[in-house]
Amino acid sequence: VSESAAKLPSKILELMDGFRASKALFVACKLKIFDHLKDKGPLKAVDIANEIGTSVCGTERLLDACAALGLLEKTSQGYRNTDSANTYLTSDGEYSLHGYIIHSNDHVWPLFTNLESAVKEGSRQNHRAFGRKAEDLFKDYYHSWEVKQRFMAAMHSIAHLTARDVATAFDLSQFKSACDLGGCTGALAHELVQIYPNLKVTVFDLPEVIANISYFQPSGQCTAPVTFVSGDFFKDNLPEADLYILSRVLHDWSDEKIHVLLSKISAVCKPGNALLLAEIVLDEQKTHPPRAVLQSLSMTEGKQRSGSEYKQLLEKYGFTNVEIKITGNLLDALLCFKKNLSS
Ligand code: SAM
Structure with a gap:
């Protein structure tokens, strides 16, 4: 050289x-x-x-x-x-990223083409990229069957790739029931019931998603311990469970909406029961991992958080003993327990 x-x-x-x-x-x-x-x-x-x-x-x-x-x-x-x-x-490979790659091409790429305007205006560029103003992020994804299928395939591919590391980040064998809020295709739910045979998991998601889950279910397996319930986690009653799960949910929403959601979870979660988060946890400087920092540039109303920010957020809603596991996979995990009233 x-x-x-x-x-x-x-x-x-x-x-x-x-x-x-x-x-x-x-x-x-x-x-x-x-x-x-x-x-x-x-x-x-x-x-x-x-x-x-x-x-x-x-x-x-x-x-x-x-x-x-x-x-x-x-x-x-x-x-x-x-x-x-x-x-x-390949689209049917065991850990296929095909769905996420197609979503990146069809959805993320047009948004990033307008990054300069996004930074100047501080807002998501749906109107420039797709000729439509973004109302609710998910209403936008679910307005047509094709876009919904593409989005669900994208979520499924990352969830499937990360599920084992998220499910084993902590020993969850003490829990008998779990509710995966915004659990989409059930990829994490299916992994959880494989690893914890005594666990029953309810996947709770919007009706548009639940109507479309059959395509993503594992074939040739008894899926009885996983059930699907449709509803809106901001408005409807949440199913009862010992363990609530929010995987890649909090980073999408404004502080006001997070307030509604975490208040509801805190209200139904009994003392000693738990909440598991799967998110990318930023370092304290909030520059690592770059993947999370780059994701922020799509300018959803939410944001990526560091470990101490998640801890602070969860404690505000009555959760304690927050533990963080950096998995080395594409998602990290946080587990916390609902405080006893006396403590
Ligand atoms: N948890 C899955 C994962 O980690 O792969 C999916 C994450 S995806 C970013 C967010 C999920 O939240 C979507 O499945 C979406 O349909 C669901 N969701 C959005 N708004 C919701 C609402 N108001 N009530 C219930 N689910 C909602």
Whole structure:
């Protein structure tokens, strides 16, 4: 390496190209290139292009880009999935991120294209990205079946990938019943009942979501310990449970809405019972992990919090003994207990 090359700001150069790499990944997933290559020997660009109905020259460039990014292997016989592409990038891979990648392409990308306006105006850019003002974040996701399906698939892929680490972050074997508020497809619920056979889990979510869960249920398993209840956690009575769960819920909402939700949970949670949160916990400087800090740029009405901020928030609503587990996975976990009235 020459002296001038050694001085190049490699981090900055990598960030300059980051958006190209992201988009290449998104488009390869959208065109189902990794699905077409799954369980097949190496395929030539022309064969893949014919199968997916794209131009040969464009497909070859995209396949080369995927090989350059380490997503495909390129040999003299053609292109082949890496192990990681088989696991994470095919739409039916065990820990498929396909759903989240499609959501990133179709929803997050247009929002980030308007980041400059978002920063100038301090608001979410739905109107610029999609021609519609964002009212409630979820009403926006559930206005059409396609968008709802895409959002649920995105939530499912991350929840499935993180569920084991969230479920085992603390020993939850003392609880007989749990209620996962905003539990969406039930990915965490299913993992919990596998790990804690005596636990029954109720997934509570909006009616639009509950009407659409069948697509995401594990096949060939007895799903009896998981039940689904529809309702609005800001307005309706919450199911009774020993353990309440909020996974990736608090960071979406304003302090006023969090006040409504945590007051309700605190009111139904009996002393000694518990609340489990799954969120990305920021460090005290609130610059790490970058993933959480970058997520904030979508400008929902909520915010990401540090460990001490979560602790303070939970204590305000009568929860105590807050424990935080940084899992090393995409979500961390916090467990706290409802205070006894006497303590
Ligand atoms: N807990 C899931 C996870 O971690 O993958 C899903 C997280 S997603 C960001 C938030 C969930 O809260 C969605 O499933 C959404 O439908 C649900 N939700 C939003 N508003 C709600 C409300 N008012 N009542 C009940 N559920 C709600």
